[in-house]
Structures are given as C-alpha cells and as structure tokens.
Amino acid sequence: MRLLLRQVGHHYADLPVLEDISLDVAQGETVAIIGPSGCGKSTLLNLVGGLLPLQQGSIETLGAPPPGCLNPLTFVFQDFALLPWRDVAGNVALALEHHDLSRVERDARIQDVLALCGLSDFAKALPKQLSGGMRQRVGIARAIAVRPAVLLMDEPLSALDAQTRELLMEDLLAIWGRERTTTLYVTHNLAEAVRLADRVMVLSRRPGKVKTIIGIPIPVLERGKPQHAAALAALQEDLWQSIKIEAQVADREMLGEAQHG
C-alpha cells in the first residue's frame, strides 16, 4: 500500500506546526522523518494515523491492504503503550479481540508474532517483568499481529539503551524483510535513520516544512557490513549538517518559550 501526503499543514490554536508537507511513500518503503525538536514529526505521524484531525491538505493510501490486514495504519509507540494488567499475549490479543477472528485464528496469529519477535517464552509475563527492549518487542509484535499495510513508528527505540537499540534494529530489518510493510519512522537518532530507512525526510524547525529528502543508496540489509560504515557515517554527517543550525535555534526557541511560560 502506498501513502500519499499532499500539502499537509497543521496548527495548534494559533501556533503553526506543520506547513506544506508533501510526500509519496512507495509500497514496502521505509521513510525516516527527522528534524529539530518541536518541528511536528510526531504530529505528522498522528495525522497520517488518524489520531489528529486533518486541517490542511490530504493524506491518502493507494492500493489494497495485504491479505489478513485488520488495521491498515498501525502505530508503534515510543513509550510502548502496553497495558500493565495484561500479560504479553494479552497485550497482543488486545489488537485482535474486536475483529471477527476465530479463537484458533487469533491464537495462531499471537503465537506467530511472538515467535517472530522472540517472545514465545514470555507470553505469560507481565510488562513490568520485562526489560525496555522486550517491552518494545511486545509493542512491535502487537503492531504486526494486525498485518498492517503501513507501520507508523514514533521514535520506537529512543527509550532504549544503545545495545538494545542495535539488537532491535536488526529485528526490525528482519521483520520488514518478511512483512514488506510500508513504514514511516520518526526518530531523533540520525544513525537509526541511515541504518533503517530507504529515504530520510528532513523537516525544518517549526513550522516543519520539507527541507530535503535524502535517499540512502546502500541496500538496507548490507548496511551492517563494515565496508559501508564510512559511507553511512558520511550520510549521517550530511544529515546532521542539514539540521544542526535549525536544531540549535529550535532549542533556544523552546527554552525561551519555557521561560516565558
């Protein structure tokens, strides 16, 4: 399923947050969205996912969702958003229970995604018994259980330590390799963006506009290889240079706003 954004804009009260965002995301493509704090990255994701009402422009999907898709636009949240009173299997089940699935089908889907995310042995564990990385695996398992057409990932690895992040990035690549989902991936982490995305969309400081869109020419599955490290580092440096000044200004602006209430 393709994703088409045309001249999307958004404001909170009098404060413009996004302006004139246009983007085409191809079927199976991963586009990372980066930009300074407060530039509207998460707002854009919420608009695409229908969690915020669209004020300007249009957001459309093109094409049929994959077979068995129960929730075409599916989020993976930064804070995992797991129900603490449900065990791992129960949290995944939450996304399926209100759909017309037989018990057998539902259980099969749950077992399948738990196995895919390395959680089979933790099906009965409560979220509080899991590490941050495992919790996010549950969030990812819950998302792919509905066989989404588009994954909307809002800084999914930012609450995790560096080692766990590395491991989860590899897991994500494996999952995307199998599921072929179209993905919008919001992140602050430039290394994550160049490692995971096919293209990186850079937003300017608030109100966020498309500053540039950079393609990553190295095939995703080869980016872990040492021979590509220098090229990836150079791309990361390019991205940093493209947002550095704006990030500094945005930081000062946010500090000023905080001081003036």
Next chain:
Amino acid sequence: MAEPRTRIAFRGGGFVLGNRRWAPWIAFVIIIAGWEAASLSGLLPALFMPAPHEVIAALRDLVNSGKLGNHIGASLYRVLVGWALGTSCGLVAGFAMGVFSMARAAGLPVVAALFPIPKIALLPLLILWFGIGEPSKVATIALGVFFPTVVSTFSAVDAVPRNLIRMAQSFGLGMPDILRKVVWPGALPGILAGFRISSSIALILLVSAEMIGTQVGIGAFILGAGNLMQTDQLVAGVVLLSILGLAISFLLSLAEKTLLRWR
C-alpha cells in the same frame, strides 16, 4: 610518606520500609496491657473507662443474650445496602464525568457544592421524605458515600494514561471496548482506594443515623449504653465498630490483592 587510607563508610541506609508482620500484634498487646494496668491501679476510674476484661465480659453477655446478632445484623444491612447504593451511583456518575466533557462540565460544580455538606445534617430531611424507618438511614449512608465515590472515580478515570487510550484508538477499538478494556482496569486502583474512604464514611454515618429513631444497631446500642452510664457496654459497642471496620478493610485488601495482582 604513605598516602592516607580511608575505609569508605556505608551511608545509604534507612528510608526503606520493611515488612514487620508482628508489629501490630505487639502494639495491640502493649495498648491493652497498659489499659488493663491503668484500670487495675485505679488510674482509670471504672465509671468513666472500664477495664479491658470488663469490656470482654460485656461482649460475652451480648453474645449470650443473643442481642449481638440483632445489632450487628441491623447495622450490616444498613451499611451494606447504603454503601452499595451510593457506590454504584457514584461509580456511574464519576465514570461519566471522567469520560464525557458535558458530564464533567455539568457535574463538577454540583459535586463541589454538595460534597462538603455533612450528610448527617440531611438526616432530618431524609426522615421527612422517607420516614423514620430503614430507608432514611440507608439514604443517609448512600448519600454520604456517593460524593467521595464520584470524586475518586472521576480522578481515577482522569488519571488513566492517555497514551493507552490513544493506543487503543489506533488499533480501532470502539468506545465500549476502550472503556471496558483500558479505562476500567486502569482506573481500578484509584476506585478501590476510594472504596476505603467511602467505607469509613459509611461506618461514621451508620452510627450517627442509628442514634436517631431506632432501637437496634450498633449506634443505637452505644447511645443506649451511654444514657445508662453502662460504659463497659458502650466500649464493647465501640470495639464492635472497630472490628467491623477491620473486617471491611480486610475484605478491601483481599479485593485489591485479587484485582490488582498486576501491580
């Protein structure tokens, strides 16, 4: 010259509360023993404060005469019916105020205006409406329990993390499913904490309500014993109330352990 060598002292102790299961029993024993000693030595005059053994004897008499069952039965009926009625209405109102903007906007000022009124002050009015019998007493308790339940339920629903609701919406769950699977379990800790407060209020109102126009019930028993200067029976009635309070607290703890196992 050798450099000075200093052993690093531990300074991270304290401020961690441990479990001392025996402590409450020791506290009770000390209080009762001190009370008995003060009575036996004459420090506490028997007319104003009976000794623990006299209170126990009064309780035994109550059991043997068969009056205990009558008093406790009547009180339990009033407190249970009143509490259940007030709590169920309070849960519905509090839930509505936590979820619906209109209910919140309309309900908050009403609750703020009526909550502070001591509900026992309304008993004469309720007697006028419902008569001197059981309904006025049950209504007093129900009314007293209703407002704290509304407030605690409303606050508990309000405190359910919004990210969980957004997550449920993002997976396409409808309003009834979100209320049942996300909001209700998320609010349950706060609601159960509110039950503790409302059950204490129910006991206070029970005693007050039973002191008007009735012969049966722990409150009526305490009032009658006081009028006759039978302080041993009066204190026995107070002990019964304390036991009732402890039983309610035990049941609530049991409910918390069962329903909030995930915490």
